[in-house]
Amino acid sequence: MIRIGNIPVAVVDGSGNQAFTGNITPILHEIRHALTRLADSGEPTTIDLSGIPFAPGERDALLERLGQGEIQATLQALGESRLYETAYPGVWVVIHKSPQDIELTAHIEVTRVPALLTTPLDDVREAADALAADLAEPTEQESA
Amino acid sequence: MSDNKTLGEHLRERGVSRRGFMKFCAATASLMALPPAMIPAIAETLQNARRPSVIWLSFQECTGCTESLTRSHAPTVESLIFDYISLDYHHTLQAASGEAAEQAREAAMKENWGKYLLVVDGSIPQRDGGVYSTIAGMTNLEMLQEVAKGAAAIVSVGTCAAFGGLPKADPNPTGAAAVSQIVTDKPIVNIPGCPPIPVAITGVLAQYLTLGKLPEMDHLGRPKAFYGQNIHDRCYRRPFYERGQFAETFDDEGAKKGWCLFKLGCKGPTTYNACATAKWNEGTSFPIQSGHGCIGCSEPDFWDAGGFYKALSVPIGDAAGAITAAAAAAAAAGLAAGAVNRYHKQVAQAAHEPLKVEELSREEKS
Numbered sequence A: 001m002i003r004i005g006n007i008p009v010a011v012v013d014g015s016g017n018q019a020f021t022g023n024i025t026p027i028l029h030e031i032r033h034a035l036t037r038l039a040d041s042g043e044p045t046t047i048d049l050s051g052i053p054f055a056p057g058e059r060d061a062l063l064e065r066l067g068q069g070e071i072q073a074t075l076q077a078l079g080e081s082r083l084y085e086t087a088y089p090g091v092w093v094v095i096h097k098s099p100q101d102i103e104l105t106a107h108i109e110v111t112r113v114p115a116l117l118t119t120p121l122d123d124v125r126e127a128a129d130a131l132a133a134d135l136a137e138p139t140e141q142e143s144a
Numbered sequence B: 001m002s003d004n005k006t007l008g009e010h011l012r013e014r015g016v017s018r019r020g021f022m023k024f025c026a027a028t029a030s031l032m033a034l035p036p037a038m039i040p041a042i043a044e045t046l047q048n049a050r051r052p053s054v055i056w057l058s059f060q061e062c063t064g065c066t067e068s069l070t071r072s073h074a075p076t077v078e079s080l081i082f083d084y085i086s087l088d089y090h091h092t093l094q095a096a097s098g099e100a101a102e103q104a105r106e107a108a109m110k111e112n113w114g115k116y117l118l119v120v121d122g123s124i125p126q127r128d129g130g131v132y133s134t135i136a137g138m139t140n141l142e143m144l145q146e147v148a149k150g151a152a153a154i155v156s157v158g159t160c161a162a163f164g165g166l167p168k169a170d171p172n173p174t175g176a177a178a179v180s181q182i183v184t185d186k187p188i189v190n191i192p193g194c195p196p197i198p199v200a201i202t203g204v205l206a207q208y209l210t211l212g213k214l215p216e217m218d219h220l221g222r223p224k225a226f227y228g229q230n231i232h233d234r235c236y237r238r239p240f241y242e243r244g245q246f247a248e249t250f251d252d253e254g255a256k257k258g259w260c261l262f263k264l265g266c267k268g269p270t271t272y273n274a275c276a277t278a279k280w281n282e283g284t285s286f287p288i289q290s291g292h293g294c295i296g297c298s299e300p301d302f303w304d305a306g307g308f309y310k311a312l313s314v315p316i317g318d319a320a321g322a323i324t325a326a327a328a329a330a331a332a333a334g335l336a337a338g339a340v341n342r343y344h345k346q347v348a349q350a351a352h353e354p355l356k357v358e359e360l361s362r363e364e365k366s
């Protein structure tokens, strides 16, 4: 009887054989232009990586090329999101995942700080109210 | 049934934070292939969007389209949108069956007359009075005509609903037709594919939800955001195509090196769809990445395109008319080099002959 283990199967990683599309360099130039724009006029740019054709492994190569900078943050809302500044200050990578840990979007944001990291003003207002309400309640020490 | 809550209220009730909502909007924008700069505008409209009623009719089909949708790889966005829309009738997904299901459909139609979105998958058999597919004693044809009357718009999901699909393949024994051949007085968007890429389905629903209208479409009624570019233009194997490096068999050196699959029948150059970027199975891969050429499933009559493994041959369609018009136009134009090749392509299309690689690349360069 043929058993599965007898079948000569070898798992080959095809990615090393595949040529890249050549999209990395144009994207890096786009980022360079965006950085100049940000420095000169303050205008931010967002690049949606999901719309760009990449060969297997090519997007990782792009992110590797951009490197890792000083700041890293995670957001826990509707699944985890990872935001980090690359080795080029002002160039951020924002990756959103679903609660099932499946990637939803991957953006490169050329900005001084990604909008998601700033606290929404309505949250600030609600926080002031919440803290005021907390303070109005006597603490354990006060009521003792 | 529909209620009056906005999507923003609905999400906050479910404990979604403001940052979570912005993340949801970023995912929705990406889903609809809209520029990221539109995220704040999407957030604004989504906040205030009201819950639409959706009636989903499945006709002569294999349920692959519903499978595709429910296995969609952006579950957060889908589940939120699907929780939010009022899916009042879908006989595969709903719990009710038989008369109760039909009553739900009738009630939803009455309550939302003129406002509901009608989604259709499957083609509609017309031969012999449409007897080849019936639901609750009604032919698909009658049901479509009845439900379409009160719809604000129609979304034809899958190549069967959009273009007739497999049931319409030669010799089309049931007289299968596309929705647009039967309903001619309503806005219709076609989301072809066998099955369609899930984000194209949800992207159109999200767009309808956010902007209250159907997206911009191409000449075949397909949303440009997903079908605006062909597979070939976005294929990562394209550099091999440009260099003339083709796999000749599925196990030769070229195939192992990931060369272009044109000679193995890839229909990428004539197929408009988003597989090359949106991909399948949680963004893992798409047919060409797995080593098989594109079969052109989002194009009309793809099943009759002369063989999946023959170098590009295209559906017959209205062949006789096309060939005469193409010949006349080519003669009148005096035939520049590019036009000659386009002319050959049209003739090959009309005569259903395989196109040669050289012809296509000459045309590209002209």
Ligand code: SF4
Binding pocket: B231, B232, B233, B235, B236, B237, B238, B239, B241, B259, B260, B261, B262, B266, B267, B268, B269, B288, B293, B294
């Ligand atoms: S012919 Fe097919 S495999 Fe080759 S580049 Fe075009 S789409 Fe890709």
